[in-house]
Amino acid sequence: MKAIELVGITKTFGSIHANQDINLDVEKGEILSLLGENGSGKTTLMNMLSGIYFPDAGHIFVDGKEVLIKSPIDAFKNRIGMVHQHFKLVDIFTAADNIILGEKMPPFSIREKSQELRLQAANEISALGENLDEEAKKKAISKINNKRNLKICALPFVKFGKAVAFNYLPRTRAKRLQAIADQYGFDIDLKKKVYEMSVSEKQTVEIIKVLYRGADKLILDEPTAVLTPQEIQKLFAVMRKMRESGKSIIIITHKLNEVMEISDRVAVLRKGKYIGTVKTSETSEKELTEMMVGEKVDLNIARELPIDPQPRLVVEGLTVRNKDGLHAIEDVSFTVNGGEIFGVAGIAGNGQKELLEGIAGLQPVESGSIIFYNPKENKPVTFFHNDLKQIKKKAEMGMFHYPDGTPVDLKGKSAKEITRLVNEEQILYYENEVIDLNKRTPREIQELGIKLSFVPEDRLHMGLVGNMSIIDNMMLRSYRKGKSIFVNRKKPKALADKIIDDLGVVTPSDMTPVRRLSGGNVQKVLVGREISSSPKVLMSAYPVRGLDVNSSYLIYNLLNEQKARNTAVVYVGEDLDVLIALCDRIMVLCGGKVSAIVDARNVTKEQLGLLMTKMPETVERYDYNVAPQQEETKEEEKNND
Amino acid sequence: MLVTLLSRAIRIAAAFLYGSTGETIIEKSGHLNLGIPGIMCFGAVGGCIGADMAQKGGAGAFGIIVATIFFAMLFAGAMGLLYGFFTISLRCNQNVTGLTITTFGAGVLGFWRKNLLNIVVSDEGTITFKAASDFIKAPMFGAVGDDWFSKIFLSHGTLVYLAIIIAIVVAIVLKKTRTGLSLNAIGENPAAADAAGIKVIKYKYISCVLGAAIAGIGGAFCLLDLQSGSTEYPIEAIGWLAVALVIFSLWRPGIGILGSFVFGLLYVMPNYINGIGTEYKKILEIIPYAVTALVLIVISFFNKRETQPPTALGVPYFREDR
Numbered sequence: 031m032k033a034i035e036l037v038g039i040t041k042t043f044g045s046i047h048a049n050q051d052i053n054l055d056v057e058k059g060e061i062l063s064l065l066g067e068n069g070s071g072k073t074t075l076m077n078m079l080s081g082i083y084f085p086d087a088g089h090i091f092v093d094g095k096e097v098l099i100k101s102p103i104d105a106f107k108n109r110i111g112m113v114h115q116h117f118k119l120v121d122i123f124t125a126a127d128n129i130i131l132g133e134k135m136p137p138f139s140i141r142e143k144s145q146e147l148r149l150q151a152a153n154e155i156s157a158l159g160e161n162l163d164e165e166a167k168k169k170a171i172s173k174i175n176n177k178r179n180l181k182i183c184a185l186p187f188v189k190f191g192k193a194v195a196f197n198y199l200p201r202t203r204a205k206r207l208q209a210i211a212d213q214y215g216f217d218i219d220l221k222k223k224v225y226e227m228s229v230s231e232k233q234t235v236e237i238i239k240v241l242y243r244g245a246d247k248l249i250l251d252e253p254t255a256v257l258t259p260q261e262i263q264k265l266f267a268v269m270r271k272m273r274e275s276g277k278s279i280i281i282i283t284h285k286l287n288e289v290m291e292i293s294d295r296v297a298v299l300r301k302g303k304y305i306g307t308v309k310t311s312e313t314s315e316k317e318l319t320e321m322m323v324g325e326k327v328d329l330n331i332a333r334e335l336p337i338d339p340q341p342r343l344v345v346e347g348l349t350v351r352n353k354d355g356l357h358a359i360e361d362v363s364f365t366v367n368g369g370e371i372f373g374v375a376g377i378a379g380n381g382q383k384e385l386l387e388g389i390a391g392l393q394p395v396e397s398g399s400i401i402f403y404n405p406k407e408n409k410p411v412t413f414f415h416n417d418l419k420q421i422k423k424k425a426e427m428g429m430f431h432y433p434d435g436t437p438v439d440l441k442g443k444s445a446k447e448i449t450r451l452v453n454e455e456q457i458l459y460y461e462n463e464v465i466d467l468n469k470r471t472p473r474e475i476q477e478l479g480i481k482l483s484f485v486p487e488d489r490l491h492m493g494l495v496g497n498m499s500i501i502d503n504m505m506l507r508s509y510r511k512g513k514s515i516f517v518n519r520k521k522p523k524a525l526a527d528k529i530i531d532d533l534g535v536v537t538p539s540d541m542t543p544v545r546r547l548s549g550g551n552v553q554k555v556l557v558g559r560e561i562s563s564s565p566k567v568l569m570s571a572y573p574v575r576g577l578d579v580n581s582s583y584l585i586y587n588l589l590n591e592q593k594a595r596n597t598a599v600v601y602v603g604e605d606l607d608v609l610i611a612l613c614d615r616i617m618v619l620c621g622g623k624v625s626a627i628v629d630a631r632n633v634t635k636e637q638l639g640l641l642m643t644k645m646p647e648t649v650e651r652y653d654y655n656v657a658p659q660q661e662e663t664k665e666e667e668k669n670n671d
Numbered sequence: 672m673l674v675t676l677l678s679r680a681i682r683i684a685a686a687f688l689y690g691s692t693g694e695t696i697i698e699k700s701g702h703l704n705l706g707i708p709g710i711m712c713f714g715a716v717g718g719c720i721g722a723d724m725a726q727k728g729g730a731g732a733f734g735i736i737v738a739t740i741f742f743a744m745l746f747a748g749a750m751g752l753l754y755g756f757f758t759i760s761l762r763c764n765q766n767v768t769g770l771t772i773t774t775f776g777a778g779v780l781g782f783w784r785k786n787l788l789n790i791v792v793s794d795e796g797t798i799t800f801k802a803a804s805d806f807i808k809a810p811m812f813g814a815v816g817d818d819w820f821s822k823i824f825l826s827h828g829t830l831v832y833l834a835i836i837i838a839i840v841v842a843i844v845l846k847k848t849r850t851g852l853s854l855n856a857i858g859e860n861p862a863a864a865d866a867a868g869i870k871v872i873k874y875k876y877i878s879c880v881l882g883a884a885i886a887g888i889g890g891a892f893c894l895l896d897l898q899s900g901s902t903e904y905p906i907e908a909i910g911w912l913a914v915a916l917v918i919f920s921l922w923r924p925g926i927g928i929l930g931s932f933v934f935g936l937l938y939v940m941p942n943y944i945n946g947i948g949t950e951y952k953k954i955l956e957i958i959p960y961a962v963t964a965l966v967l968i969v970i971s972f973f974n975k976r977e978t979q980p981p982t983a984l985g986v987p988y989f990r991e992d993r
Contacts, residue, residue: 082990103868118863120856122976131856132867133849197848225976239867 031094033058033247033278034079034110039088041074046576048074052088052304054297056247061269061279063293063310065286065322067639068378068604071302072282073115076249080112081105092247106134111240112249117232121225125235126204128224129242135196138189144182151178211238214271217264229354230261237268248272250281254288255379256356266292284377286315286643300324315640323635329611331586334594336614339367339654341403342598343389343567348398350381350388358384359622361398365653366567366598371589373613373630374602377642381622382602383487386569390484391472400467402480404566422448476507483565485557487572487602489549493556496545500526500537503544504559529558533584550581557588568592569600574608586612606635615652618642626650676936676943677823683897684935685827685834686904689889690913691931692838692924696882697751698917699845700875701858701983702758705769708910709776710750710883711890715906716783717746718891722803732806736829739807739891747887748880750776755879759872762987777907807895830892835928837885842925854878858981861988871988889913912938915963921970921978934959 035055041048049071056062066072077083079090081102089096092108099105105112119128154174158167204220211218211234218234227235233253240248250269254262269279269292283289289296290310298305298321305321343366352358359381366372374382387393389400467475467482475482486492494503504522526540533554537547544552557573570589574582589612592599603609609616613630618641625641629652640646690707697704704710721742725735754772757763808828815826845851856864857874865871893906916934920927937959941952970978 102866106868114866118860118866120859120863121982122859122979123852123856127852128863130849131852132864132869134868197850199847199849199852223976243868 031058032056032091033060033093034280035091036075036079037089037091039075039078039085039090041071041078041083041085047302049078049085050302050304052299054304054307056278056280057294058278059273059276060295061273061281061293062307063289063296064280064282064299065284065289065296065318066299067284067301067322067606069301070299070322072299073251075299076112076251076280076282079105079110079249106243106245108247109245110247110249111243111245113233113236113240113251113253115251115255117236119224119232119235122223124204124221124223125218125227125231125238126207126220127199128235129207129220129239130199130203131239133243135193138192140185140189143185147178147181151175207238207242210242214238214241214268216268229256229356230258230264233257233265241272246276247278248280250279252282252284254283254285262288284643286318286640289318290315298322315644316636319636319639319643323606323639326607326610326635329607331583331608331611332590333612333614334590336367336370336593336654337596339370339614341365342368343600344399344401344403345389346399346401348385348388348400349396350384350393351396352384357622359388359619362619362622362624363398364617364624364627364651366600367654368566368598369593369596370614370654371593371599371601371612373609373616374600374619375604375606375609375616375638375642376619378604380619380642382571382619384622385619386484386486386571386600386602389467390482390569391467391470391475395468398468402465402467402482402567404465404480481563481565481567483560483563483568485553485560485568485570485573487575489552489556490545494544494552497543499541499543500530500535500555501540503555504529504562507559507563525559525562529555529562533558533588549576550578553577553581553585557585561588561592564595565592565597567598567600569602571602572604573601575604582608606638609638610635620645624649624651627652672943674819674822676939678826679939680932680935681823682827682831682935683909683938684931685831686889686893686897686909687913687916687934687938688834688838688927688931689892690886690910691916691920691927692834692841693882693884693886693889694914694917695845695920695922695924695927696841696854696878696885698922698984699854699858699981700878701861701981701986701988702755702875702879703765703769703985704751704754704879704882705766705914706750706754706772706776706883707769707886707914708907709773710747710754710886711893711910711913712776712780712906713750714743714747714884714887714890715780715894716890717887718743718895719783720746721891722807722895726803732809735803735806739803739895740830740833740888743887743891744884747890748884750887751880751883752876754883755876758987759875759879762989765985765987773907773910780906804895804898828896830888830896833888834892834931837888838924838928841885842923842927845924855981858983861983861986862990865988865990875988886910886913912959915960918980919963919966922980933962937962 032055037053039049039052039054052071052075054062054064054075064072064076074083078085079099081099081104084100090099091097092110097104097108099108099110120131123131151174155171158170162170207220211220216234216238218231218238220238222231224232224235233256237248237250253265257265266288269281272279281293293310295307295309296313296318297307298318300322301324305324308317308321345365346363348359348362349357350359362381362385364372374385376382384393388395465478465480467480470478490496495506501519501522504525505517505519508522509517523540529535530537530540535547535551535554535558537551544555547555553573557570560570561568568589573585573589577585586608589599589601601609601613603612610630610633615627616630616633616638617627618625618638620642623645625645626649628637628641628650690711693710694704694707718739721738721740722735724742725738728734730738750772754768757768758765807830810826811829811832812821812825815821845855853864853869854874856867856869857871861871864874889909890906893904893909897904912934916927916930919934920930938956940958941947941955944952944955
């Protein structure tokens with residue numbers, strides 16, 4: 031009998047099909063891997079089993095019976111337990127308290143119990159000896175009946191007493207639970223507070239919790255993502271033990287080697303659709319990758335060869351820790367050139383966010399350097415004539431040079447003299463600045479005159495202020511300009527209107543709060559603002575996420591325009607087809623490390639898919655300056671075909 | 672004089688204790704209810720109505736006390752339900768809702784005192800609830816002995832002891848039962864509680880209503896027990912101190928019993944210091960607030976997770992929002 035069977039499950043969010051007609055089944059005592067790229071709908075599907083979402087269509091069968099799972103309580107009733115990727119634990123409780131949290135009293139039905147008592151009494155009456163005389167028999171019967179009635183009357187009190195007794199938390203609760211932990215070989219101290227625990231311990235608590243609640247169908251959502259290799263082996267040992275005791279396990283993962291190691295069968299999802307299920311023993315990593323990424327789709331995105339790519343942003347050995355204190359990215363080095371689109375591929379949560387935020391100065395960088403090469407412009411400094419402080423700051427950093435290349439020393443010069451030097455455009459040129467962005471705040475970066483634009487992943491929380499109008503959002507970048515204490519809305523209004531016209535933002539007016547716009551229009555406003563400052567580096571994280579096809583192409587075109595302007599464009603994406611078609615080079619992140627930097631014109635989805643899920647033995651680093659010229663012309667021909 | 676001071680401190684401590692026990696229950700469910708002062712005012716109004724009705728109906732001491740408590744809880748609980756409806760179901764801002772209720776409650780009580788009190792009890796003239804109030808004030812353990820112990824600890828009305836009993840029961844429930852565990856979990860991490868199968872919304876409603884009802888008894892206590900003669904106890908101010916007491920007691924009703932006594936002592940002390948002017952006495956009323964600020968500073972030094980407010984305090988919860 032199948033433990034879980036899903037038939038024709040469909041779930042849509044707005045116009046997006048998260049899951050489309052999915053069929054899936056798990057046997058008893060089996061480990062099934064659920065494999066798929068980001069956004070392929072794995073977690074959504076599992077959330078429908080754990081009662082967080084309700085499917086729009088389809089049937090769920092548990093142990094052969096069709097069930098409706100409307101809430102987490104229903105999932106418990108069907109003995110389904112899910113260990114979420116983000117643990118749902120109460121930090122200040124001990125492990126034991128987290129495990130027993132929400133436990134229901136064993137059912138005690140007064141009706142059933144009284145029925146039982148009646149039956150018992152009837153049996154006793156019929157068992158009475160026949161040799162009794164009439165009178166004695168009557169007496170005995172009434173005695174039994176009285177006893178029965180008394181017992182039935184006492185039942186509500188018994189129930190209440192049991193409820194009170196159940197509600198009481200005994201001091202020995204941790205000890206009792208330890209037995210369950212030991213049974214499966216979990217190595218954990220259940221008296222420890224959760225906030226003192228490591229990630230792996232927290233996960234163990236989650237697993238014991240679902241086992242304790244009687245789940246025999248476990249869903250593990252990317253359990254290995256946060257674990258060290260040793261901890262992963264421990265987890266796998268526990269999972270095998272659970273399989274032996276007849277439990278069914280669904281494990282969501284991206285890592286192919288783990289899939290091969292632990293699972294009996296593998297089910298693959300792609301873009302919300304069910305691709306197929308294969309036996310692990312009869313498949314290979316290559317086949318699985320192909321199933322996962324699918325056929326190449328031709329997107330017809332125009333792509334020019336980069337013109338004169340010169341290093342613009344050089345990152346060396348960058349290491350950033352995430353909120354939990356783990357290494358989100360570790361020792362990442364790459365160079366982004368002006369005039370190219372530099373793709374960053376990787377499974378979500380492999381350090382893309384931390385990488386971009388580290389560069390933009392939004393997250394503290396643990397080690398490494400971020401060097402920004404301002405292109406040679408030889409322009410006189412004209413835009414901060416009045417700001418003496420800024421000039422001095424820049425001069426201290428050695429950013430000003432005389433035409434002959436010697437740095438300008440402003441020490442000892444009076445304010446008047448400096449103003450004269452600058453305003454008469456006599457000597458001050460800033461020339462190919464080399465600026466270390468490390469340990470600088472976004473404001474400092476902006477004040478240094480570095481035109482770094484950032485289109486963050488979370489548009490309405492990091493990129494824009496939802497409750498503010500389009501005009502006011504434009505001012506977020508420019509409100510500090512000017513000397514007046516009152517803001518001047520003229521320029522931002524002009525900019526907002528220009529963006530609305532140029533990018534075709536659908537909005538009632540430029541005064542509309544941004545949160546009222548649709549996702550695509552919000553993104554247009556954000557990208558429009560970021561490119562309006564003619565950036566030298568444009569970093570964009572998932573800029574087409576949730577956008578329809580037309581809006582997506584508009585964004586691609588905007589990025590390509592920036593590329594043609596010799597901007598260094600960083601594009602963090604999740605759709606491999608888009609990355610291959612749009613970017614010039616693609617850096618692949620795997621577990622916070624660079625697994626390769628490849629030529630986007632010469633790479634297949636399968637290769638990228640493998641690089642995303644598995645660290646290669648040697649890391650390839652493609653760069654134009656190293657690659658022979660011949661190859662590039664070949665590619666050009668290929669592209670023309 | 673020390674005996675009188677301590678006795679008086681314990682008496683007024685009961686008012687703080689009702690408010691803070693109620694507020695603790697509400698805060699444990701993740702709702703910061705700044706409406707406690709107003710809710711206590713409503714409790715006072717309800718308590719008066721209950722006492723009046725019981726008195727007119729010719730009920731005995733027990734009947735009057737039960738009716739007072741019941742109506743105080745009913746009125747205050749209704750405000751708790753209103754607060755819950757706004758903050759749980761409609762997800763309004765908790766602070767704004769709470770402050771609105773405080774303003775509302777204080778206004779209603781003021782109106783009630785000035786205009787209606789005399790009409791409702793017209794048969795008794797302007798002496799408000801004298802009979803009912805006397806029953807409530809009457810020492811629970813009968814005639815008071817002359818020794819210091821009886822004077823300090825045994826000379827109070829029923830409601831004083833009830834406050835301590837309620838606080839102890841709430842402390843035990845929070846610490847020792849699954850109900851308390853669930854309530855704590857909701858205040859700390861409602862998503863985790865929800866995933867564990869706890870009915871978060873139901874718990875939140877119950878704690879909002881129950882907490883408000885308990886605070887309401889405190890309001891009735893202020894009007895019917897504390898108040899003697901013409902001095903009006905400022906119920907709103909007592910309510911604010913009760914909210915401060917929740918912080919002082921580190922969200923533990925057990926500590927709250929002790930804390931309320933400290934607050935009561937600090938509150939009545941100025942009246943027992945001889946040789947200072949009224950204006951200085953007024954200034955000395957700051958002390959409880961200053962002590963609360965001091966406690967906040969001290970606990971922030973320890974930085975222990977257990978002494979922090981519930982993590983999800985003030986954050987609305989709805990399942991779809993992830």
